[in-house]
Amino acid sequence: MNPNYIFTLLAFITILCALYVVISKNPIHSVIALILTFFSISAHYVLLNTQFLAIVNLIVYAGAIMVLFLFVLMFLNLNKETEPVKSTSWLTAAAIASGCLLVVLVATLREGSELVMKSPNGHAGLVKTLGKLLFSKYLVPFELSGILFLAAMVGAVFLGKKKGDDDQDELIIQDNAGGNNG
Amino acid sequence: MGNSIFDQLPISQYIYLCCVLFAIGLFGVLYRRNAIVLLMCIELMLNAVNLLFAAFSSYMGDSNGQVFVFFIMVVAAAEAAVGLAILVMMYRNTRSTDVSLMDKLKG
Amino acid sequence: MENLLWIILSPLAGFAISGLAGKYLPKGTTGWIASLAVLVSFVLSFSLFNGLLSNPAAIKKEYFTFIGSGNFHVNFALSVDRLTAMMMLIVTGIGFLIHVYSISYMHSDEGFYKFFAFLNLFIFNMLILIMGSNFLMLFFGWEGVGLCSYLLIGFWYQNEAYGKAARKAFVMNRIGDLGLLIGIFLIAWQFGSLDYDKVLDPAKLVAIAPGMITAICVLLFIGAMGKSAQIPLYTWLPDAMAGPTPVSALIHAATMVTAGIYLVVRTHVLFDMSVFAREFVLIIGLCTSILAALIGLKQNDIKKVLAYSTVSQLGFMFIALGSQAYVAAMFHLTTHAFFKALLFLGSGSVIHALDGEQDIRKMGGLRKAMPITFWTFLLGTLAICGFPYFSGFFSKDEILAEVYKHNVVLWALCVGSAGLTCIYMLRVLIVTFWGTFRGSEEQKHHLHESPALITIPLVILAVLSVFGGILNLPPLLSDSIAHGMHHFLSPALNLAEVPEELSPLSQLNLVVVTVVVLALAFWYVRHKYIAKQVVPETDDAMSGMGKVMANKFYVDEIFDASLVEPIEKTSDFTYKWLDRKWIDGLVNSFGKIANAMSNLYGKMQNGNLEYYLLYMVAGIILIVGYNLMK
Incomplete structure (x- = not known):
């Protein structure tokens, strides 16, 4: 299977879920969407052959952090669509700011991509390799x-x-x- | 299969994806008023960075980048814990998690 | 000769002890310590002088480098030739007597130890001035004595007028010092050195442009003008009488004010090359001498009269210098130091007895109450008047003879000035000591002769004033010891062994004329103040020329109107208009702009977290974007 297709599919899911996190009025929905985003990111990790990160991402983010978020939401009883909406000027300001940042980030990182030496190493993402690094360097x-x-x-x-x-x-x-x- | 994915999928794809994720997270931080959603958006941004780290690390065959991802996760977890604790405190005092009410930051 | 260093270190040590520890030492001790310090200097100077009597070669000693820059070196070096030795004896000798006098005179003053510290510091600086072997050392001492003069004039600084007098002296001296400094710079530029040996070498001088030498001479003389109180910089000296009387005697009569004379004598090689500079000195000296004498005629403050007399006598010395009579100038300097110190100390004794009264109109009849003071004052007055066979007679006559050689008209004017000297000094003497006492009853009750510490220096100085003429007798009187000072100084000054003489007949004529003029003056004063018992009128009753003279020819007022006021108005204008309005306005407008900007940014800082987030993002975008553009 062409990895391009897998990537496109995963990226589509990731961005969709991320957007929903931001757009959803109900915080609970946001949390669920965020968990989904994390899952898709873990899938990306698998695609990148970094198994350790894929697992840790699931455990730490989806498992621990998001549970914490959910817990707080429930604890404070915020699972209602009570959030007041900001004015449209804030919407435009936020959109312009994030859009600008997107542009400069892409422009900056694209230059960086040309510097990458393509010498992929299949062992780079293995638990064994990372473990050795973590406990030595x-x-x-x-x-x-x-x-x-x-x-x-x-x-x-x-x-x-x-x-x-x-x-x-x-x-x-x-x-x-x-x-x-x- | 090994290296084939790296040959067929240019890293620029990951760069675009991560930047978009980051921008979405940023937009959320700027636009949303609920502090919990704000924190979630921050997690989203951190994850965008993590993914980019991992992508570069894999493409370069260098494990150091992934160690950084690991550390970012550590920081993110700590941040979430403290941030949520602060949020709870705030809710206790103001009965709200609206960041618009956080306007005491001036001398 | 290690003595050289000890001569200057002794007063310095005295200054340090009385200045630092004087507060804790028992009263009176500091005075004796300070006097002892000067005595040590005097004794050492005397032994040095004795050595130089037999061997005229100058003694030189280098200690360390003051300034070393490339080829230009100025050393801290002392050099003593016969001229210096003579000055040293005057400074330390009279200095010692005045120190002793001050122990009694200042005994009830709160700042007793401070006074002696300053006096010792003065002696130190004066010795540096005369013993230094280059112009920088001279300038060091020059400024040092100026400082001490300032400190001592303003010694009773609680009195605002005294403080202002001190300031005036300082500022006036600065004007002269500027001239001196520029002169020294020119010397350094032209000669590449400041050492007397190298600069005052006649062989080298030929290579320098005559105009430059004239410029240097005039500038040096401007320095001398300030320190030695010549027109137009003389007005500080009468005001300097605000200081305690011993200070007036030591600094403003006997030693410091003669620094200008010393400077010209020291650099006479330069003045010999420039006719213009000599004429300049001569004219200034003559004008000063006559003007000060005229002002002195109508002054009623005993110390002011003596101050104008000092200015007048200094003018005499410059007249001598202008006629190239360097030995005569030094001779008059010496005798003047004797009798003027005597007169000042005598007036101090009078003032002391009258609890600070200085107005001669409130004195009178002190002859019987204070016999020693009276007799010594009388001798001093006779000496300064040039009464035959007193020291002033010889020294003044020598100057007059030299001027006569130069120009007859100038000579006549000088004789007139000498006559005026006679009149105002006798006026003071008679009004103070003859007649009846005009002060208050309480003062009359307290009238007393001063203690021994005051009278002994008076007697010593009186003896010196009477017999000081022996130092340089004219050959008319005695061939064997004639021209003693000339012979002594000629190696140091590169003069001929035997001075050029007028014929005995014309000498005699000159003396007769002088004596006749003096006799006329005597007669006039006697007629007015003894026979008629005239007391000088009060300030209100003055009129005509007398009033002008009493008001010092309004020179201070002219200075005020022509210099001080325009400067004050200009500074007022620049202050109000230029500084306040424009410069301050400019600076303030920067402040206002900053304020407006900060108000703008202040509004941005509204305390709301959301806005801060937005700013942060904007900042990140700018930073990343900027890096991208680069």
Whole structure:
């Protein structure tokens, strides 16, 4: 099968889903569309012969991050089409800005594409190769990313904690005490 | 099959795709007012970059690019966690996730 | 000869000790330390002088390089020849006496230690000025003494008028210094060196254009004009009397103001080459001498009279220099240092006794209350008047004789000036010491002779004033010790061994004329102030020429109207119109533009996250786009 067809199909799905993420009024729909986008991107990874990334993408993005998004949506009860629409001037501004960026990015990267040496290596995307790299050349950044996660986790917990949680607890206890006395 | 895909599919195709994805994500960031959708659009942009990294890496047969993708994923996950936590905080305070309400950023 | 360095280091050390530690030392100690420092210099100078008496060769010593640039080198070097040695003796000798005098005179002043620190610094700078072996050292000392003069005139700086007088002295001196500096630059340019040895070499001078030499001479003389208070830069000296009296005696009579004389004598080789410069010096000296004498006639402040007298006598010295009578100028410089220091110190003694009263109209009859002061002041007055056989008689007569050789008309004018000197000095003497006391009862009660520390220097200086003439007697009186100073200085000044003489008859004639003029002056003053007991009228009662003279010929006012006011008006105009309106306006408009721009950008910064995102994207587009275009 011609890889061009596969690519075109995948690209079509990817862009369509991505557009839906942006256009959809309902955040839940956006999340679903985003998950679909990630799946199609994982397919791209497979096409590019980078199996490790394909799997990690699915696990991390589609599996972990998007679940987090969904959870928050449900938690905050935002699954309604309540979002106020921005004015058309914002629409044009956003369209012009992203269009301009698209143009300059394409123009810049196309020059870069000519610099690519075409010496593809089938082993580049293998788990084994990447694992060796990660645990030798990139060992320190790898460990540091662990610390980053820890920091992010602590930060998230701290932020997510209700302000004055402890005080409220005390209040409840006092109320209970008062109730008993009464 | 090995290298055949790289011969038949020019890398410029991936460049176009990734740029379009990135631009879509950017448009979402600029246009949407719901902070959660904003965060999702950011994820979209990050993924566009990831895909481009992977494409270049594969075409050049160099694994280093894929390691970067890995690290970007790490950062994205951390960012999503913290970002969503902030969002929850914001919702608690303002009962809304509308970024138009975030207008206190001046001295 | 390590002594050379010690001579200048001793006062410097004195300055450092009294300046830094004076506050913590017991009062009076600083005065003695400072005096001791000058005494050390004096003793060392004296031994140096003794050595030079037998061997006229100059002593030179180089210490380090001041400026070294390519072929141009200026060293910190000292050089002592006989001329320098003589100046050193005057500076350190009279300086020492005045230091001792000041211990008593300033004893109740708060800034006692400061005063002695400045005095020592002055001695140091003055020694550098005269001992330096090049023009840069001279300029260093020149500026140094100017600074000390400024500090000491404004010593009682709480009084605003005194501070202004100090400023005036400083500014006037700057004008002269500018001339001196340009002169030095011209020398450096023409000769490629500032060393006296190289510049003042007659063999080399032939190669320099005469016009250039004249220019250098005139510029150097402009420097001398400022420091030695000649027309038109003399007005600072009378105002400088704002300083304590010992300062007036040391700096503004005996030493610093003679720096201009020293400069011309030192560079007389140049002046010998330029007739124009000499005539210029002569005319300026003569005009100054007469003008200052006329002003002095009507002054009622005892120190002001002495100040104008100093200006007049300095004019005399320049007259001598203009007639190429360098030895006569140095001779008069020396005797003048004696009797003018004496007169100032005597007036200080009077002022001290009267609790700061300086107006002679409020004095009178002090003869009996202050005998030592009176007698020494009398001797000083006789000396300055040129009373026969006093020091001033010989030195002034020598100048007059030299001028006579030069031009008879000028001579007549000089004699007239000498007569005026006689009149105003005797007027001061008589009004102050004869008659009845005209001050308040309280002052009369306090009248007393000054303590020994004040009177001893007076006596020493009186002796010197009387017998100072021995230094350079005319051969008419004695052949064996005649021309002592001429013989002493001739190797340093490259003069002939025996000076050119007028015939004894004409010499005698000159002396007789002078004596007659002086006698007339004596008679006039005696008639007016003793016989008639006239007291100078109050300021309101003055009229006619007397009023003009009392107001110093309105020279200050003329300066104000012709120079100060136009400059002030111009600066007012440039300030209000050019600076405020245009330059400030331009600068402010930049500020306004920036303000307007920032208001625009300020509006962009509305605090809304969405807008910031848009700006960020725009920025990224611009950066990437710019890189693309490149």
